[in-house]
Amino acid sequence: MNTLETAPQAQPQQPQPEANGDASVQQRSVDWDNPRVSAILAAAAKCFARKGFSATTLAEIGKELGLRKSIVHYYFASKAALIHEVQSFTYHKYLDRVKEAVRATGEADPKQRMLSALRSLWDVMQNNKTATGLNIEVWSAARRDPELKRRAAALQHDARKLIGDGVTDVLGSRAADFPQMEALSSLILAVLNGLAVAEFLEGEDQAKTKDAYDAFLYLLRLGIRSMDGGAAPAKA
Amino acid sequence: MNTLETAPQAQPQQPQPEANGDASVQQRSVDWDNPRVSAILAAAAKCFARKGFSATTLAEIGKELGLRKSIVHYYFASKAALIHEVQSFTYHKYLDRVKEAVRATGEADPKQRMLSALRSLWDVMQNNKTATGLNIEVWSAARRDPELKRRAAALQHDARKLIGDGVTDVLGSRAADFPQMEALSSLILAVLNGLAVAEFLEGEDQAKTKDAYDAFLYLLRLGIRSMDGGAAPAKA
Secondary structure (H helix, E strand, O other): OOOOOOOOOOOOOOOOOOOOOOOOOOOOOOOOOOHHHHHHHHHHHHHHHHHOOOOOOHHHHHHHOOOOHHHHHHHOOOHHHHHHHHHHHHHHHHHHHHHHHHHHHOOOOHHHHHHHHHHHHHHHHHOOHHHHHHHHHHHHHHOOOHHHHHHHHHHHHHHHHHHHHHHHHHHHHHHHHOOOHHHHHHHHHHHHHHHHHHHHHOHHHHHHHHHHHHHHHHHHHHHHHHHHOOOOOOOO | OOOOOOOOOOOOOOOOOOOOOOOOOOOOOOOOOOHHHHHHHHHHHHHHHHHOOOOOOHHHHHHHOOOOHHHHHHHOOOHHHHHHHHHHHHHHHHHHHHHHHHHHHOOOOHHHHHHHHHHHHHHHHHOOHHHHHHHHHHHHHHOOOHHHHHHHHHHHHHHHHHHHHHHHHHHHHHHHHOOOHHHHHHHHHHHHHHHHHHHHHOHHHHHHHHHHHHHHHHHHHHHHHHHHOOOOOOOO
16 A cells, blocks of 8 residues: 555655654644645545545545545555544634634624524535534544544544634633633533434434534523623524 | 344344334333343443444353353344433433432432432433444444434434423423423433443543533523523522
Protein backbone atom coordinates (compact mmCIF):
# COMPACT_ATOMS: atom_id res chain seq x y z
CA MET A 1 0.00 0.00 0.00
CA ASN A 2 3.00 2.31 0.33
CA THR A 3 4.32 2.11 -3.22
CA LEU A 4 4.91 5.47 -4.80
CA GLU A 5 6.52 4.12 -7.96
CA THR A 6 3.97 5.66 -10.33
CA ALA A 7 3.55 8.85 -8.35
CA PRO A 8 4.47 12.29 -9.71
CA GLN A 9 8.14 13.23 -9.40
CA ALA A 10 7.74 16.20 -7.09
CA GLN A 11 7.86 15.54 -3.36
CA PRO A 12 4.90 16.48 -1.19
CA GLN A 13 5.43 19.97 0.15
CA GLN A 14 4.78 18.92 3.71
CA PRO A 15 5.24 15.74 5.71
CA GLN A 16 2.17 13.51 5.88
CA PRO A 17 0.57 12.74 9.23
CA GLU A 18 1.45 9.37 10.69
CA ALA A 19 -1.40 6.89 10.66
CA ASN A 20 -0.85 6.11 14.31
CA GLY A 21 1.38 9.01 15.28
CA ASP A 22 0.69 11.33 18.14
CA ALA A 23 0.40 14.52 16.10
CA SER A 24 -2.34 16.64 17.62
CA VAL A 25 -5.35 17.63 15.58
CA GLN A 26 -4.05 21.19 15.73
CA GLN A 27 -0.68 20.28 14.20
CA ARG A 28 -2.06 19.73 10.74
CA SER A 29 0.55 19.10 8.08
CA VAL A 30 -1.49 18.30 4.95
CA ASP A 31 -2.01 21.32 2.67
CA TRP A 32 -5.78 21.80 2.45
CA ASP A 33 -5.22 24.80 0.16
CA ASN A 34 -3.81 22.52 -2.52
CA PRO A 35 -6.86 22.06 -4.82
CA ARG A 36 -5.99 18.46 -5.55
CA VAL A 37 -5.62 17.62 -1.86
CA SER A 38 -8.96 19.21 -1.00
CA ALA A 39 -10.62 17.45 -3.96
CA ILE A 40 -9.28 14.08 -2.76
CA LEU A 41 -10.43 14.81 0.79
CA ALA A 42 -13.93 15.80 -0.37
CA ALA A 43 -14.23 12.72 -2.60
CA ALA A 44 -12.96 10.48 0.20
CA ALA A 45 -15.49 11.97 2.63
CA LYS A 46 -18.29 11.17 0.18
CA CYS A 47 -17.10 7.59 -0.40
CA PHE A 48 -16.48 6.90 3.30
CA ALA A 49 -19.84 8.32 4.33
CA ARG A 50 -21.59 6.19 1.71
CA LYS A 51 -19.82 2.86 2.03
CA GLY A 52 -17.76 2.99 5.20
CA PHE A 53 -14.00 2.92 5.64
CA SER A 54 -13.30 -0.75 5.11
CA ALA A 55 -15.43 -1.11 1.96
CA THR A 56 -13.84 1.92 0.27
CA THR A 57 -10.54 1.61 -1.62
CA LEU A 58 -8.10 4.38 -2.50
CA ALA A 59 -8.66 3.38 -6.14
CA GLU A 60 -12.38 4.17 -5.83
CA ILE A 61 -11.66 7.55 -4.30
CA GLY A 62 -9.26 8.33 -7.15
CA LYS A 63 -11.86 7.17 -9.67
CA GLU A 64 -14.36 9.76 -8.37
CA LEU A 65 -11.91 12.39 -9.58
CA GLY A 66 -10.53 10.57 -12.61
CA LEU A 67 -7.22 10.11 -10.78
CA ARG A 68 -5.04 7.02 -10.60
CA LYS A 69 -4.74 5.33 -7.22
CA SER A 70 -1.03 6.18 -7.25
CA ILE A 71 -1.87 9.89 -7.17
CA VAL A 72 -4.03 9.41 -4.09
CA HIS A 73 -1.16 7.44 -2.56
CA TYR A 74 1.23 10.25 -3.38
CA TYR A 75 -0.69 12.62 -1.10
CA PHE A 76 -1.76 10.10 1.53
CA ALA A 77 0.64 7.34 2.49
CA SER A 78 -2.12 5.03 3.72
CA LYS A 79 -5.87 4.75 3.98
CA ALA A 80 -5.52 5.28 7.74
CA ALA A 81 -3.75 8.62 7.14
CA LEU A 82 -6.46 9.63 4.68
CA ILE A 83 -9.25 8.68 7.10
CA HIS A 84 -7.74 10.81 9.87
CA GLU A 85 -7.31 13.78 7.57
CA VAL A 86 -10.81 13.48 6.09
CA GLN A 87 -12.25 13.60 9.59
CA SER A 88 -10.50 16.90 10.45
CA PHE A 89 -11.14 18.35 7.01
CA THR A 90 -14.89 17.66 7.03
CA TYR A 91 -15.27 18.94 10.56
CA HIS A 92 -13.47 22.21 9.83
CA LYS A 93 -15.47 22.72 6.64
CA TYR A 94 -18.62 22.27 8.72
CA LEU A 95 -17.50 24.83 11.28
CA ASP A 96 -16.52 27.30 8.55
CA ARG A 97 -20.01 27.10 7.10
CA VAL A 98 -21.57 27.62 10.53
CA LYS A 99 -19.41 30.68 11.21
CA GLU A 100 -20.27 32.10 7.81
CA ALA A 101 -23.99 31.50 8.36
CA VAL A 102 -23.88 33.19 11.76
CA ARG A 103 -22.01 36.18 10.32
CA ALA A 104 -24.53 36.39 7.47
CA THR A 105 -27.44 36.92 9.89
CA GLY A 106 -25.71 40.05 11.25
CA GLU A 107 -27.61 39.90 14.53
CA ALA A 108 -26.48 42.64 16.93
CA ASP A 109 -28.26 41.31 20.03
CA PRO A 110 -26.16 38.56 21.65
CA LYS A 111 -29.20 36.41 22.52
CA GLN A 112 -30.52 36.60 18.98
CA ARG A 113 -27.00 35.86 17.76
CA MET A 114 -26.86 32.74 19.89
CA LEU A 115 -30.22 31.54 18.63
CA SER A 116 -29.08 32.29 15.08
CA ALA A 117 -25.92 30.32 15.70
CA LEU A 118 -27.92 27.38 17.03
CA ARG A 119 -30.23 27.52 14.01
CA SER A 120 -27.20 27.69 11.72
CA LEU A 121 -25.64 24.63 13.35
CA TRP A 122 -28.86 22.84 12.54
CA ASP A 123 -29.28 24.13 9.00
CA VAL A 124 -25.70 23.37 8.05
CA MET A 125 -26.11 19.85 9.43
CA GLN A 126 -29.24 19.43 7.30
CA ASN A 127 -27.28 20.30 4.21
CA ASN A 128 -24.33 18.16 5.05
CA LYS A 129 -25.41 14.55 5.22
CA THR A 130 -21.87 13.54 4.34
CA ALA A 131 -20.69 14.88 7.71
CA THR A 132 -23.34 12.83 9.54
CA GLY A 133 -22.47 9.64 7.65
CA LEU A 134 -18.81 10.25 8.25
CA ASN A 135 -19.33 10.91 11.96
CA ILE A 136 -21.15 7.63 12.40
CA GLU A 137 -18.38 5.81 10.55
CA VAL A 138 -15.74 7.51 12.73
CA TRP A 139 -17.53 6.52 15.96
CA SER A 140 -17.76 2.95 14.75
CA ALA A 141 -14.15 2.72 13.55
CA ALA A 142 -12.85 4.50 16.67
CA ARG A 143 -13.37 1.30 18.63
CA ARG A 144 -10.68 -0.36 16.53
CA ASP A 145 -8.43 2.66 15.92
CA PRO A 146 -7.14 4.45 19.03
CA GLU A 147 -5.71 7.36 17.00
CA LEU A 148 -9.06 7.94 15.32
CA LYS A 149 -10.75 7.85 18.72
CA ARG A 150 -8.22 10.34 20.12
CA ARG A 151 -8.85 12.67 17.18
CA ALA A 152 -12.62 12.31 17.41
CA ALA A 153 -12.43 13.16 21.13
CA ALA A 154 -10.26 16.22 20.34
CA LEU A 155 -12.77 17.42 17.74
CA GLN A 156 -15.63 16.94 20.21
CA HIS A 157 -13.64 19.01 22.65
CA ASP A 158 -13.06 21.77 20.06
CA ALA A 159 -16.75 21.81 19.14
CA ARG A 160 -17.77 22.09 22.79
CA LYS A 161 -15.32 24.94 23.30
CA LEU A 162 -16.69 26.80 20.29
CA ILE A 163 -20.24 26.37 21.54
CA GLY A 164 -19.18 27.40 25.05
CA ASP A 165 -17.53 30.57 23.72
CA GLY A 166 -20.72 31.38 21.84
CA VAL A 167 -22.84 30.96 24.96
CA THR A 168 -20.41 33.05 27.03
CA ASP A 169 -20.73 35.76 24.39
CA VAL A 170 -24.49 35.76 24.99
CA LEU A 171 -24.35 35.74 28.75
CA GLY A 172 -21.63 38.39 28.97
CA SER A 173 -20.76 39.37 32.51
CA ARG A 174 -23.31 36.92 33.89
CA ALA A 175 -21.43 33.96 32.44
CA ALA A 176 -19.74 33.59 35.84
CA ASP A 177 -23.18 33.04 37.40
CA PHE A 178 -23.67 30.03 35.22
CA PRO A 179 -21.39 27.28 36.47
CA GLN A 180 -22.77 24.76 34.03
CA MET A 181 -21.30 26.32 30.91
CA GLU A 182 -19.36 23.20 29.96
CA ALA A 183 -22.35 21.03 30.71
CA LEU A 184 -24.50 23.19 28.44
CA SER A 185 -21.99 22.98 25.60
CA SER A 186 -21.83 19.19 25.95
CA LEU A 187 -25.61 19.08 25.93
CA ILE A 188 -25.95 21.17 22.76
CA LEU A 189 -23.39 19.01 20.96
CA ALA A 190 -25.11 15.83 22.14
CA VAL A 191 -28.48 17.08 20.88
CA LEU A 192 -26.99 17.81 17.45
CA ASN A 193 -25.29 14.42 17.27
CA GLY A 194 -28.30 12.54 18.60
CA LEU A 195 -30.74 14.22 16.21
CA ALA A 196 -28.36 13.68 13.28
CA VAL A 197 -28.47 9.96 14.07
CA ALA A 198 -32.28 10.02 14.34
CA GLU A 199 -32.58 11.79 11.03
CA PHE A 200 -30.18 9.38 9.40
CA LEU A 201 -32.22 6.39 10.62
CA GLU A 202 -35.65 7.92 9.98
CA GLY A 203 -34.88 10.10 7.01
CA GLU A 204 -38.49 10.37 5.94
CA ASP A 205 -39.43 12.13 9.17
CA GLN A 206 -37.21 15.18 8.96
CA ALA A 207 -39.97 17.40 10.34
CA LYS A 208 -39.86 15.37 13.56
CA THR A 209 -36.22 16.02 14.25
CA LYS A 210 -36.68 19.68 13.39
CA ASP A 211 -39.55 19.86 15.91
CA ALA A 212 -37.33 18.19 18.51
CA TYR A 213 -34.62 20.77 17.91
CA ASP A 214 -37.17 23.58 18.20
CA ALA A 215 -38.34 22.11 21.51
CA PHE A 216 -34.73 22.17 22.68
CA LEU A 217 -34.31 25.82 21.66
CA TYR A 218 -37.52 26.61 23.53
CA LEU A 219 -36.13 25.00 26.69
CA LEU A 220 -32.85 26.87 26.24
CA ARG A 221 -34.72 30.17 25.97
CA LEU A 222 -36.56 29.28 29.19
CA GLY A 223 -33.17 28.67 30.78
CA ILE A 224 -31.85 32.06 29.68
CA ARG A 225 -35.02 33.84 30.81
CA SER A 226 -34.92 32.12 34.18
CA MET A 227 -31.49 33.70 34.71
CA ASP A 228 -33.00 37.07 33.89
CA GLY A 229 -35.79 36.38 36.35
CA GLY A 230 -38.19 37.07 33.48
CA ALA A 231 -41.38 35.34 32.41
CA ALA A 232 -41.44 32.26 30.25
CA PRO A 233 -41.17 33.02 26.53
CA ALA A 234 -44.05 32.35 24.20
CA LYS A 235 -43.97 28.80 22.92
CA ALA A 236 -42.06 28.47 19.65
CA MET B 1 -22.24 -19.90 5.88
CA ASN B 2 -25.52 -21.78 5.67
CA THR B 3 -24.26 -25.30 6.22
CA LEU B 4 -25.97 -27.09 9.06
CA GLU B 5 -24.27 -30.43 8.45
CA THR B 6 -22.73 -30.64 11.93
CA ALA B 7 -25.72 -29.13 13.70
CA PRO B 8 -27.83 -31.07 16.24
CA GLN B 9 -30.53 -33.27 14.72
CA ALA B 10 -33.52 -31.50 16.18
CA GLN B 11 -35.08 -28.73 14.10
CA PRO B 12 -35.28 -25.20 15.48
CA GLN B 13 -38.59 -24.80 17.26
CA GLN B 14 -39.46 -21.67 15.39
CA PRO B 15 -38.63 -20.23 12.01
CA GLN B 16 -35.63 -17.92 11.97
CA PRO B 17 -36.05 -14.32 10.84
CA GLU B 18 -34.97 -13.65 7.29
CA ALA B 19 -31.79 -11.65 6.99
CA ASN B 20 -33.38 -9.28 4.54
CA GLY B 21 -37.02 -10.21 5.04
CA ASP B 22 -39.74 -7.78 5.90
CA ALA B 23 -40.68 -9.30 9.27
CA SER B 24 -41.48 -6.46 11.63
CA VAL B 25 -39.54 -6.02 14.84
CA GLN B 26 -42.72 -6.92 16.68
CA GLN B 27 -43.06 -10.29 14.92
CA ARG B 28 -40.19 -11.88 16.77
CA SER B 29 -39.75 -15.58 16.13
CA VAL B 30 -36.54 -16.50 17.99
CA ASP B 31 -37.13 -17.95 21.44
CA TRP B 32 -35.38 -15.60 23.88
CA ASP B 33 -36.52 -17.79 26.78
CA ASN B 34 -34.31 -20.61 25.53
CA PRO B 35 -31.24 -20.22 27.79
CA ARG B 36 -28.86 -21.20 25.02
CA VAL B 37 -30.39 -18.68 22.60
CA SER B 38 -30.16 -15.86 25.14
CA ALA B 39 -26.58 -16.86 26.00
CA ILE B 40 -25.61 -16.73 22.31
CA LEU B 41 -27.34 -13.37 21.90
CA ALA B 42 -25.57 -11.90 24.95
CA ALA B 43 -22.18 -13.23 23.81
CA ALA B 44 -22.79 -11.93 20.30
CA ALA B 45 -23.73 -8.48 21.65
CA LYS B 46 -20.44 -8.37 23.58
CA CYS B 47 -18.36 -9.44 20.58
CA PHE B 48 -20.14 -7.10 18.13
CA ALA B 49 -19.88 -4.13 20.49
CA ARG B 50 -16.17 -4.77 20.96
CA LYS B 51 -15.01 -5.61 17.46
CA GLY B 52 -17.81 -4.67 15.10
CA PHE B 53 -19.96 -6.87 12.92
CA SER B 54 -17.58 -7.59 10.07
CA ALA B 55 -14.58 -8.45 12.28
CA THR B 56 -16.59 -10.90 14.41
CA THR B 57 -17.13 -14.50 13.29
CA LEU B 58 -19.82 -16.92 14.44
CA ALA B 59 -16.95 -19.19 15.56
CA GLU B 60 -15.70 -16.49 17.96
CA ILE B 61 -19.16 -15.98 19.40
CA GLY B 62 -19.45 -19.72 19.96
CA LYS B 63 -16.00 -19.79 21.55
CA GLU B 64 -17.12 -17.27 24.20
CA LEU B 65 -19.56 -19.93 25.38
CA GLY B 66 -17.48 -23.01 24.62
CA LEU B 67 -19.87 -23.88 21.78
CA ARG B 68 -19.00 -25.07 18.29
CA LYS B 69 -19.77 -22.72 15.43
CA SER B 70 -22.27 -25.26 14.12
CA ILE B 71 -24.38 -24.83 17.25
CA VAL B 72 -24.53 -21.07 16.70
CA HIS B 73 -25.48 -21.79 13.07
CA TYR B 74 -28.20 -24.11 14.25
CA TYR B 75 -29.98 -21.26 16.01
CA PHE B 76 -29.08 -18.48 13.61
CA ALA B 77 -28.96 -19.26 9.91
CA SER B 78 -26.62 -16.39 9.11
CA LYS B 79 -24.59 -13.66 10.76
CA ALA B 80 -27.09 -11.15 9.34
CA ALA B 81 -29.94 -12.93 11.13
CA LEU B 82 -27.94 -12.96 14.35
CA ILE B 83 -27.09 -9.25 14.05
CA HIS B 84 -30.76 -8.33 13.63
CA GLU B 85 -31.80 -10.44 16.59
CA VAL B 86 -28.99 -9.16 18.83
CA GLN B 87 -30.14 -5.63 18.14
CA SER B 88 -33.73 -6.29 19.29
CA PHE B 89 -32.59 -8.46 22.20
CA THR B 90 -30.15 -5.87 23.61
CA TYR B 91 -32.66 -3.08 23.21
CA HIS B 92 -35.42 -4.96 25.01
CA LYS B 93 -33.06 -5.97 27.80
CA TYR B 94 -32.18 -2.30 28.19
CA LEU B 95 -35.83 -1.27 28.40
CA ASP B 96 -36.59 -4.05 30.88
CA ARG B 97 -33.88 -2.74 33.19
CA VAL B 98 -35.19 0.80 32.88
CA LYS B 99 -38.74 -0.28 33.72
CA GLU B 100 -37.48 -2.26 36.69
CA ALA B 101 -35.39 0.68 37.94
CA VAL B 102 -38.38 3.04 37.65
CA ARG B 103 -40.63 0.59 39.48
CA ALA B 104 -37.98 0.17 42.19
CA THR B 105 -38.08 3.89 43.04
CA GLY B 106 -41.78 3.57 43.83
CA GLU B 107 -42.42 7.30 43.28
CA ALA B 108 -46.09 8.17 43.66
CA ASP B 109 -45.87 11.72 42.30
CA PRO B 110 -45.95 11.63 38.48
CA LYS B 111 -43.35 14.42 38.10
CA GLN B 112 -40.97 12.68 40.47
CA ARG B 113 -41.67 9.44 38.62
CA MET B 114 -40.74 11.06 35.33
CA LEU B 115 -37.51 12.43 36.75
CA SER B 116 -36.78 9.01 38.25
CA ALA B 117 -37.42 7.44 34.89
CA LEU B 118 -35.08 9.90 33.18
CA ARG B 119 -32.40 9.22 35.78
CA SER B 120 -32.90 5.48 35.34
CA LEU B 121 -32.51 5.76 31.56
CA TRP B 122 -29.18 7.41 32.26
CA ASP B 123 -28.00 5.03 34.98
CA VAL B 124 -28.86 1.94 32.97
CA MET B 125 -26.99 3.39 30.00
CA GLN B 126 -23.97 3.95 32.25
CA ASN B 127 -23.99 0.31 33.22
CA ASN B 128 -24.52 -0.98 29.74
CA LYS B 129 -21.59 0.03 27.57
CA THR B 130 -22.32 -2.97 25.36
CA ALA B 131 -25.57 -1.33 24.28
CA THR B 132 -23.76 1.89 23.34
CA GLY B 133 -21.08 0.05 21.38
CA LEU B 134 -23.73 -2.01 19.66
CA ASN B 135 -25.83 1.04 18.82
CA ILE B 136 -22.89 2.74 17.14
CA GLU B 137 -22.16 -0.41 15.18
CA VAL B 138 -25.81 -0.67 14.13
CA TRP B 139 -25.89 2.95 12.92
CA SER B 140 -22.74 2.37 10.93
CA ALA B 141 -23.84 -0.95 9.40
CA ALA B 142 -27.33 0.40 8.68
CA ARG B 143 -25.93 2.32 5.73
CA ARG B 144 -25.12 -0.96 4.04
CA ASP B 145 -28.02 -3.06 5.37
CA PRO B 146 -31.54 -1.71 4.66
CA GLU B 147 -33.18 -4.29 6.94
CA LEU B 148 -30.94 -3.29 9.83
CA LYS B 149 -31.76 0.36 9.17
CA ARG B 150 -35.48 -0.41 9.08
CA ARG B 151 -35.21 -2.26 12.40
CA ALA B 152 -33.11 0.48 13.98
CA ALA B 153 -35.70 3.04 12.91
CA ALA B 154 -38.50 0.88 14.37
CA LEU B 155 -36.65 0.59 17.69
CA GLN B 156 -36.11 4.37 17.75
CA HIS B 157 -39.82 4.74 17.18
CA ASP B 158 -40.64 2.32 20.04
CA ALA B 159 -38.27 4.14 22.38
CA ARG B 160 -39.81 7.50 21.52
CA LYS B 161 -43.28 6.11 22.12
CA LEU B 162 -42.26 4.74 25.53
CA ILE B 163 -40.75 8.07 26.51
CA GLY B 164 -43.82 9.90 25.20
CA ASP B 165 -46.13 7.67 27.25
CA GLY B 166 -44.04 8.42 30.31
CA VAL B 167 -44.27 12.17 29.73
CA THR B 168 -48.02 11.94 29.13
CA ASP B 169 -48.32 10.11 32.44
CA VAL B 170 -46.66 13.09 34.14
CA LEU B 171 -48.68 15.77 32.41
CA GLY B 172 -51.96 13.96 32.85
CA SER B 173 -54.96 15.92 31.61
CA ARG B 174 -52.71 18.77 30.52
CA ALA B 175 -50.92 16.59 27.99
CA ALA B 176 -53.32 17.96 25.37
CA ASP B 177 -51.97 21.45 26.10
CA PHE B 178 -48.55 20.32 25.09
CA PRO B 179 -48.55 19.82 21.34
CA GLN B 180 -44.85 19.04 21.24
CA MET B 181 -45.05 15.68 22.98
CA GLU B 182 -43.46 13.83 20.09
CA ALA B 183 -40.81 16.49 19.72
CA LEU B 184 -39.97 16.18 23.40
CA SER B 185 -39.66 12.39 23.16
CA SER B 186 -37.37 12.71 20.15
CA LEU B 187 -35.30 15.25 22.03
CA ILE B 188 -34.90 13.05 25.12
CA LEU B 189 -33.85 10.09 22.98
CA ALA B 190 -31.40 12.26 21.02
CA VAL B 191 -29.82 13.55 24.24
CA LEU B 192 -29.33 9.98 25.49
CA ASN B 193 -27.83 8.85 22.18
CA GLY B 194 -25.67 11.95 21.79
CA LEU B 195 -24.30 11.75 25.32
CA ALA B 196 -23.65 8.02 24.97
CA VAL B 197 -21.48 8.82 21.95
CA ALA B 198 -19.68 11.60 23.85
CA GLU B 199 -19.00 9.28 26.74
CA PHE B 200 -17.78 6.56 24.44
CA LEU B 201 -15.33 8.96 22.77
CA GLU B 202 -14.22 10.74 25.94
CA GLY B 203 -14.56 7.95 28.45
CA GLU B 204 -12.30 9.59 30.99
CA ASP B 205 -14.68 12.52 31.36
CA GLN B 206 -17.80 10.73 32.54
CA ALA B 207 -18.54 13.51 35.00
CA LYS B 208 -18.91 15.89 32.05
CA THR B 209 -21.63 13.92 30.33
CA LYS B 210 -23.40 13.44 33.66
CA ASP B 211 -23.32 17.23 34.18
CA ALA B 212 -24.71 17.72 30.69
CA TYR B 213 -27.56 15.34 31.42
CA ASP B 214 -28.26 17.16 34.70
CA ALA B 215 -28.39 20.45 32.79
CA PHE B 216 -30.93 18.87 30.45
CA LEU B 217 -33.08 17.67 33.36
CA TYR B 218 -32.90 21.19 34.80
CA LEU B 219 -34.19 22.65 31.53
CA LEU B 220 -36.93 20.02 31.40
CA ARG B 221 -38.03 20.95 34.92
CA LEU B 222 -38.12 24.59 33.82
CA GLY B 223 -40.32 23.52 30.92
CA ILE B 224 -42.75 21.68 33.21
CA ARG B 225 -42.87 24.57 35.67
CA SER B 226 -43.51 27.05 32.90
CA MET B 227 -46.64 25.04 32.04
CA ASP B 228 -47.70 25.32 35.66
CA GLY B 229 -47.06 29.04 35.50
CA GLY B 230 -44.79 28.54 38.51
CA ALA B 231 -41.41 30.01 39.40
CA ALA B 232 -38.14 28.61 38.11
CA PRO B 233 -36.90 25.61 40.11
CA ALA B 234 -33.72 25.85 42.17
CA LYS B 235 -30.70 25.03 40.04
CA ALA B 236 -29.81 21.35 40.18
